[in-house]
Amino acid sequence: MLPAFGLYTHIRANRIRSRFLLAGLVVLxxxxxxxxxxxxxxxxxEVPNGYRHDLGGYLAGAFRDLPWLAPFALAGSAVWIAIAFRFNQTLIDLVTGARPVTRADQPRLYNLLENLCISRGVPVPILRVMDNSAPNAFASGLKPEQHSITVTTGLLETLDDAELECVLAHELTHIRNDDVRTMVIAVIVTGILSFVGELLLRSNMSFRSGSQSGSSRKDKGGAGAAILIALVLIALVWFLSQAVKFALSRSREYLADAGAVELTKNPDAMISALQKIEGKGEIEKVPSGIMELCLDNPRSGIQDLFATHPSIADRIDALRRYAGGTPAIDAAPEPVSQGPASVSSASAPALGNPWNR
Structure with a gap:
């Protein structure tokens, strides 16, 4: 893919990349x-008529089953996604305990978000507040009338107005870029794949023990190889589906940070907000799918490959290098002086820019 220059071309390139990644989920x-x-x-x-009970026979049978099984599987996934479109916010509110608030309830929060929306001529999302001491926030909603931004009480207590405005701008950027829709669909599809894969892996031994009594020793080699290949494919589908979801999430966080700077013209406030929430954003007793939508997701795997978000340090470094943020005190001097606090084609080369990923 050709390198993208500037915030809006990054967003366009990211949307195209996201469509390919979601198509990859369908293939998986x-x-x-x-x-x-x-x-x-x-x-x-069982193998098709005319085939031996060996690996070739079982593979031929599976290929014959695929054309009539696939429509049922895709239709089931479509129904599941349709249910999510209708009830996703209700389910999120149930597990998080978030409640809608008005200007009268949260004048400080509402005014900051309203000013951001007026500056870009976009509707004001529904504001929700969750009673939790962890400083975090997330955007949700799959349709314009569902779009909402949820912040925790911990975030309201931790950040000043400039920092809170940047966080709201970050989440508003997710909505403007259709990130929420893409990520929720990706979470749903990968959730289905993970559930089915885990169910099959857990059930394999009981299925296998029950079926071996009806198979002869002569069949055992071919059936065993077929089972091994099937299990490897299931494990591969799970791993790649998670990789797709992580790729979608990680690239979007850089763009949302850049969008926050573009809206507020205040990269230092965005940096300060990230520094204040670093390592403190874990919201207990909520599903991982919701944490993956949050401003920061401290949950990560054994290696950085399995983290849904870039590290706070990497995000801050990107803001300092490419969005006009104040350089760190101990940072080496840049060969080229920083420009204005905006993200443009002149502020970031194509190579080495995390927003170009």
């Missing part, structure tokens, strides 16, 4: 359907 769904068909064929010992 088909691979999972094939793996299920192969596993069922191997466990039942």
């Amino acid at each position: 769904s088909l691979v999972l359907v094939f793996a299920v068909a192969l596993l069922m064929r191997a466990l039942s010992g």
